[in-house]
Amino acid sequence: MAEELQEVLAPYPVERRYLLRILQGVQQKMGYISEEALEGVASHLKISPAEVYGVATFYNQFRFIPYGKHHIVACLGTACHAMGGQLILDAFERELDIKAGGITPDHGWSLDRVGCIGCCTKAPVVVINDVIHAKMSPFKVEEVLAGLGLEMRKEKEEEEAGEGESQ
Amino acid sequence: MKGNLNDLQKQAQEKWEELEESSFTIRIGTPTCGRAAGSLDTLQAFQERIKKEGVEAHIIEVGCMGLCFAEPLVIIHNPDSGLPPILYGFITHEKVLRLVEGFILGDDPCLELALGTVEFKEDGTPYIPEMPRFEIEERLVLRNCGYIDPLDIGQYLARGGYLTLQKALKMTPEGIIREVEQARLRGRGGAGFDTARKWKACYQMERGPKYLICNADEGDPGAFMDRVVLESDPHSVIEGMVIAAHALGASQGFIYTRAEYPLVIERLKIALSQAREIGVIGEDILGSGVNFDIELVEGAGAFACGEETAMIASIEGRRGMPRPRPPHPTEYGLNGEPTVVDNVKTFALVTRILQQGGEWFSQIGSPNSTGTAVFALAGRVEQIGLVEVPMGTTLKEVIFEVGGGITNGRTFKAVQIGGPAGGCLPESALDLPVDYDSLKEVGAIMGSGGMVVLDENNCMVETARFFVDFLARECCGKCTMGRLGVKQMLLILEDFVKGEGTEEDLDMLEGLAHDVREGCLCNLGGSAANPVLTTLRYFRDEYEAHVTGKRCPALVCKELITYYILPEKCEKGCDHCVLTCPTEAIATDEKTRKKKILQDKCVKCGTCIDVCPPEYDAVIKVSPPDRVKELEGEAGG
Amino acid sequence: MAEKGYVEITIDGQTVQAQEGEKILWAALDAGIEIPHLCAIREAHPPLGTCRLCFVEVEGEGVVASCVEPVREGMVVHTDGERAKTLRRRAMELLLADHDLECKTCVKEGNCEFLQMAISMKVKKPKNLHPFPREELPVDDSHPLIIFDPNKCIRCGKCVWVCREKAELVPFDFVYKGYDMRLTTFLSRPLGETNCTGCGECVEVCPVAALYFRKA
Numbered sequence A: 001m002a003e004e005l006q007e008v009l010a011p012y013p014v015e016r017r018y019l020l021r022i023l024q025g026v027q028q029k030m031g032y033i034s035e036e037a038l039e040g041v042a043s044h045l046k047i048s049p050a051e052v053y054g055v056a057t058f059y060n061q062f063r064f065i066p067y068g069k070h071h072i073v074a075c076l077g078t079a080c081h082a083m084g085g086q087l088i089l090d091a092f093e094r095e096l097d098i099k100a101g102g103i104t105p106d107h108g109w110s111l112d113r114v115g116c117i118g119c120c121t122k123a124p125v126v127v128i129n130d131v132i133h134a135k136m137s138p139f140k141v142e143e144v145l146a147g148l149g150l151e152m153r154k155e156k157e158e159e160e161a162g163e164g165e166s167q
Numbered sequence B: 001m002k003g004n005l006n007d008l009q010k011q012a013q014e015k016w017e018e019l020e021e022s023s024f025t026i027r028i029g030t031p032t033c034g035r036a037a038g039s040l041d042t043l044q045a046f047q048e049r050i051k052k053e054g055v056e057a058h059i060i061e062v063g064c065m066g067l068c069f070a071e072p073l074v075i076i077h078n079p080d081s082g083l084p085p086i087l088y089g090f091i092t093h094e095k096v097l098r099l100v101e102g103f104i105l106g107d108d109p110c111l112e113l114a115l116g117t118v119e120f121k122e123d124g125t126p127y128i129p130e131m132p133r134f135e136i137e138e139r140l141v142l143r144n145c146g147y148i149d150p151l152d153i154g155q156y157l158a159r160g161g162y163l164t165l166q167k168a169l170k171m172t173p174e175g176i177i178r179e180v181e182q183a184r185l186r187g188r189g190g191a192g193f194d195t196a197r198k199w200k201a202c203y204q205m206e207r208g209p210k211y212l213i214c215n216a217d218e219g220d221p222g223a224f225m226d227r228v229v230l231e232s233d234p235h236s237v238i239e240g241m242v243i244a245a246h247a248l249g250a251s252q253g254f255i256y257t258r259a260e261y262p263l264v265i266e267r268l269k270i271a272l273s274q275a276r277e278i279g280v281i282g283e284d285i286l287g288s289g290v291n292f293d294i295e296l297v298e299g300a301g302a303f304a305c306g307e308e309t310a311m312i313a314s315i316e317g318r319r320g321m322p323r324p325r326p327p328h329p330t331e332y333g334l335n336g337e338p339t340v341v342d343n344v345k346t347f348a349l350v351t352r353i354l355q356q357g358g359e360w361f362s363q364i365g366s367p368n369s370t371g372t373a374v375f376a377l378a379g380r381v382e383q384i385g386l387v388e389v390p391m392g393t394t395l396k397e398v399i400f401e402v403g404g405g406i407t408n409g410r411t412f413k414a415v416q417i418g419g420p421a422g423g424c425l426p427e428s429a430l431d432l433p434v435d436y437d438s439l440k441e442v443g444a445i446m447g448s449g450g451m452v453v454l455d456e457n458n459c460m461v462e463t464a465r466f467f468v469d470f471l472a473r474e475c476c477g478k479c480t481m482g483r484l485g486v487k488q489m490l491l492i493l494e495d496f497v498k499g500e501g502t503e504e505d506l507d508m509l510e511g512l513a514h515d516v517r518e519g520c521l522c523n524l525g526g527s528a529a530n531p532v533l534t535t536l537r538y539f540r541d542e543y544e545a546h547v548t549g550k551r552c553p554a555l556v557c558k559e560l561i562t563y564y565i566l567p568e569k570c571e572k573g574c575d576h577c578v579l580t581c582p583t584e585a586i587a588t589d590e591k592t593r594k595k596k597i598l599q600d601k602c603v604k605c606g607t608c609i610d611v612c613p614p615e616y617d618a619v620i621k622v623s624p625p626d627r628v629k630e631l632e633g634e635a636g637g
Numbered sequence C: 001m002a003e004k005g006y007v008e009i010t011i012d013g014q015t016v017q018a019q020e021g022e023k024i025l026w027a028a029l030d031a032g033i034e035i036p037h038l039c040a041i042r043e044a045h046p047p048l049g050t051c052r053l054c055f056v057e058v059e060g061e062g063v064v065a066s067c068v069e070p071v072r073e074g075m076v077v078h079t080d081g082e083r084a085k086t087l088r089r090r091a092m093e094l095l096l097a098d099h100d101l102e103c104k105t106c107v108k109e110g111n112c113e114f115l116q117m118a119i120s121m122k123v124k125k126p127k128n129l130h131p132f133p134r135e136e137l138p139v140d141d142s143h144p145l146i147i148f149d150p151n152k153c154i155r156c157g158k159c160v161w162v163c164r165e166k167a168e169l170v171p172f173d174f175v176y177k178g179y180d181m182r183l184t185t186f187l188s189r190p191l192g193e194t195n196c197t198g199c200g201e202c203v204e205v206c207p208v209a210a211l212y213f214r215k216a
């Protein structure tokens, strides 16, 4: 952890303007920003930890809990909302039994909402593991989730099969 | 690669001509929107097919032509066929084989898949004569979008790129500003501020260093113009920035873009490094002695950072909170130094103005709003996508002629223009010319160009709640009016959509909206009022229905509707709804096999409406919720 | 004509001389003309402009925040314009609606700048606003000298401003945004565990009882 953090911090000179970039780097590397990371960033830039905390919580991008194995972002921008985006988010919340901003207890799934990802022409959209799914419907939510669940199971089976072969 | 621009230009042009005249080219649009439609699969399918067949063809990844509704888009030019390039729409990967066999291996141009041919105007701007929308459109910003490869600076050069910069570098700063003044250019970031005036204020500051910031934050949900321009033609913006930098005497520039736009970031990085390589940014630009470099700054998801003083705070590594003005950024900006912040499209237009002259530009559009306006057309309209029309074109032309009208033959209800802080305009406003002043008159703003069309299935009260919810979340929290005023408006609207509001709340909401508009520290809260005031002004009956009738006429507000299956329409055997209902809220009658919704289990997700076969169309929504009891009584009796 | 470096303006019919660049608010206060204000700090450049209580009307310009707007030669200011008064009232009403008005049990015993301002503006806690979803937060009394009661805070930002002027590393700052924006320490840790020296500058400027000295 500490080493990973140092790797992110090292290239940046001690200048406040790099704060956002560093936080982005931390998140990219570790998936989220931990308390230790916040302190580490503050001491690297020689600014107050309270200020770093203030900046980090201001921006929607920063997360203080890890991502799930599958990370889902539902768009609730104007276009997506007009095309029924709320129903899509509701469906994910219902199927996964978590609220936006949350993560399932087994860390398999995490769910977020976003303002607009600029794909308004394909509304309503969701982004799952960085892949954009266009023109969603509550029904498609189930399909997509089943698809990912299936894939997980398939991966597992393949893994097991692979292990079987090597024995 | 650094060297004489004219030489580079010539080489690029030769290469381009060869490409255009004698090569087999396949252009595939792979902007973010195209990718969402599967254009990367299309790209891969072409690549594989071409390789397999051993055909010699150039596959070029291009940006967005604005015809997003038909994505994935492909333009094929087969010079042997004697035909001009042909634009194909909806080319998902399954259709690739047909195109390859038809038009690449054979001589059948697959006209059933074609949208039209690509022709070029005198100035080289591509257009599709078969599509009537191009008669209305005038593409100054979008000129290259969707035709050139944004990752190849050579293609930009070949189309005259950076020649304007070369010319501008020989002009005096005053000369450049005069040209922009003559064009009467107004900023495309929303407020429509006089660009030349802003530049003058900064130019006259005798302190330095000066900074130039390109506002690519585009936080307005429902707007994606700036994304498309940066993904499709980044150099047109970079060129405009360097011209502006010379005019202002700025030494360092920044492009501040949203973190939600990964492809913009990727493509800008490449574009900037190519620009640096040929010496159009960096030190001693094209031998003129002008130094100016551009740094890319990624936002981190905060709508308020689109406001220029907040953006400056964010670049400095602080909370993106606007600060009161004066002093204006031109006087006290980044690090306290004179700074100009302009929108992406403003810079793209600067390039065109310096290329063709301010006088020419001022002839386009209407007298007080010159030039063109770029809109992102989305929502319930057929031809969703980007539109660029001269200012003063009417809303009707944009929505019905360029946009092809409302989807599924439904009725137009409102157009939400100018982002969350804009306004919702009714049918009676459709003849309004779109320019800064006309829109302001009816209570909306031009904004940065989002245009979301709403139809009878959209509830205006819920729409207002949605915008205010967005602004309450995204408000920086700094001032009383924003933090508490906008929140209070939201609390009232949340009651309305639940049918819990009172007449008194309606007046309170209106009063608050006026006060928040005038009393907020920045324009965010200032225009948070617009969606509320315009919906109150034009759709008051819908508010009344929610408040006094406890009913949602558009059948949207969940707490005010119930789902109902019409027994006379429900076909017996089909179990679509039963099988897909997420909460097992649909029961089957033992005898008739007809379905009935168990209201206490129903979560109102709408799946049953989606899956009920259109030939039955048996599921309906009713409001107020109690209506369902009557219906059940009627059916039972 | 005003002296060099000074301008002459009219506030409520009274001729007032003010240093060039001075904000209307200070020019008025110096001349003994009252304008409500809570967040203003004379030395703050740019000003905070957060409370929205100081609206006045300037002829030819309309409503402006007087702590932000600099004086200009010949400017005619009215502090009692209807629109300005409405906006000031509205801001005060919103602040009151979101405030923990337990003045009886408050250490300042109703004697705080905020309440006095409300009284002088003749604004009461409004009954027709929806209650804000306030969250009761624990009072932090971990510091030997200063007690921090986040429930009283009206987010004027003065404490953060004065602390930044003085301390190299501020022990607290605003976190989150929108309605959720609040003042707190790093990860909301006890103030006593931060580098706060207890200089008390923040206590001096706090217009409510969010930051106050521990009674000896």
Ligand SMILES: Cc1cc2nc3c(=O)[nH]c(=O)nc-3n(C[C@H](O)[C@H](O)[C@H](O)COP(=O)(O)O)c2cc1C
Residues within 6 Å of the ligand: B186, B187, B188, B189, B190, B191, B192, B193, B195, B215, B216, B217, B218, B219, B220, B303, B304, B305, B306, B307, B308, B309, B341, B342, B343, B344, B346, B448, B522, B523, B524
């Ligand atoms: C809340 C808020 C959000 C804004 N968002 C944007 C934006 O996304 N893009 C933009 O160009 N300008 C935005 N603006 C306007 C900028 O403050 C500024 O006016 C603009 O960048 C100036 O550029 P222009 O003169 O080219 O229009 C926003 C303003 C406010 C108050």
Ligand code: FES
Residues within 6 Å of the ligand: A075, A076, A077, A078, A079, A080, A081, A115, A116, A117, A118, A119, A120, A121, A123, A124, A125, B221, B222, B223
């Ligand atoms: S509103 Fe969802 S992508 Fe724009």
Ligand code: FES
Residues within 6 Å of the ligand: C036, C037, C038, C039, C040, C048, C049, C050, C051, C052, C053, C054, C065, C066, C067, C068
């Ligand atoms: S005193 Fe002017 S906004 Fe607070």
